[in-house]
Amino acid sequence: MPPEQPTPSVPPRGKRRWLVIAGLLQVAAMLLVMSALARLTPLTMTFSLGGGGFLLALACGIYIVTVALDLRRRRIL
Numbered sequence: 001m002p003p004e005q006p007t008p009s010v011p012p013r014g015k016r017r018w019l020v021i022a023g024l025l026q027v028a029a030m031l032l033v034m035s036a037l038a039r040l041t042p043l044t045m046t047f048s049l050g051g052g053g054f055l056l057a058l059a060c061g062i063y064i065v066t067v068a069l070d071l072r073r074r075r076i077l
Contacts, residue, residue: 015066015069015070018062018066019062019063019066021062022058022059022060022062022063022066023059025055025056025058025059025062026055026056026059028055029051029052029053029054029055029056029059030052032048032051032052032055033048033049033052035048036048036049
């Protein structure tokens with residue numbers, strides 16, 4: 001018999017969807033921050049950096065919750 005090979009750890013469908021959403025939020029945040037360069041005024045910079053920072057914080061929160069839940073499921077945390 002051939003030796004048993006471990007299967008790769010693929011996140012479940014729900015977790016993968018949250019990770020994709022977090023990635024899209026990061027892309028949207030970067031585009032929002034870059035949009036401030038199109039019309040560089042104090043108001044556009046404030047809104048784009050504030051909105052971009054909020055989207056990045058939301059994406060990081062999703063990443064942290066997803067990783068913590070996965071570690072708890074594996075009984076590491």
